[in-house]
Amino acid sequence: MKMFGTKSLSSYLFTLSRVVSVLILLLALFIIISILTNNMALLDGRFAIALPVSNMEIKANYNLKTIFTISSTLVFYAGYIYLLSLIFKTFKAEKLFTKTAVKYLKYFTVLNLIVFPFSYLFIRFVVMGGVKINIPFIVLHVLVGVLSAFLIALFNNGYSVQKENDLTI
Incomplete structure (x- = not known):
């Protein structure tokens, strides 16, 4: 199977990561709306929210700290995986080494190393x-950030070589 281009692994990973990011965001919105509309069960200081398409429930302590932590974590990872989908989208393009790919890799690096x-x-x-x-968990994100920093350098070099190659042809 091809790694880059149309009908490649990167194309399938783009679609998968885009769907997963939307599902995570919908889950976060569902939790927030359920809490705001009091569409949950409360028992002994804990809430339980039934997920609509499964027999699963989300259970946690019913306090602002916990609700904020769950919601912000889900929103963060929805954005994280969405940014990853943008990187996969650049990998499925005809030209692999582009400024857009470098830009998204920089965002991904900053997200992992700083944010x-x-x-x-x-x-x-x-x-x-x-x-x-x-x-x-922190070390894992930092290592992914360092790896993406290496990819930035690689893609910058590839962009320069590709640009020179396009000029000579």
Whole structure:
């Protein structure tokens, strides 16, 4: 199977990541709307929201900290996976090395190296009041950010070579 171009792995990953990002965003909106409209079960300081197309429920403590944490995490990862879909979209194009690909990779790098660690620590210390930190989770995002920084350098070089090649032809 081809990695790049139409009908390739990147094309399928684009579609999959786009669908997943929309589903996560819809889940976040469903939770927020259910809480705002009081469409949930409350028992002993916990809420339970039944998901409409399955037998599953979302259960958590019924307080502002928990609701904010769940909602912001879902919205963050919906945006994260949507940005990943934009990167896959550039990989399925005819020209692989473009300024657009570099731009999306830069956004992805900043999201992993700066936005995620600060937002994660903000939620853990400020919102949740110093709950235990999951160090491997932060390290994983930082490693993905470093890898995408390497991809930026690679794509910048590829863009330069492709641009020179297009000029000589």
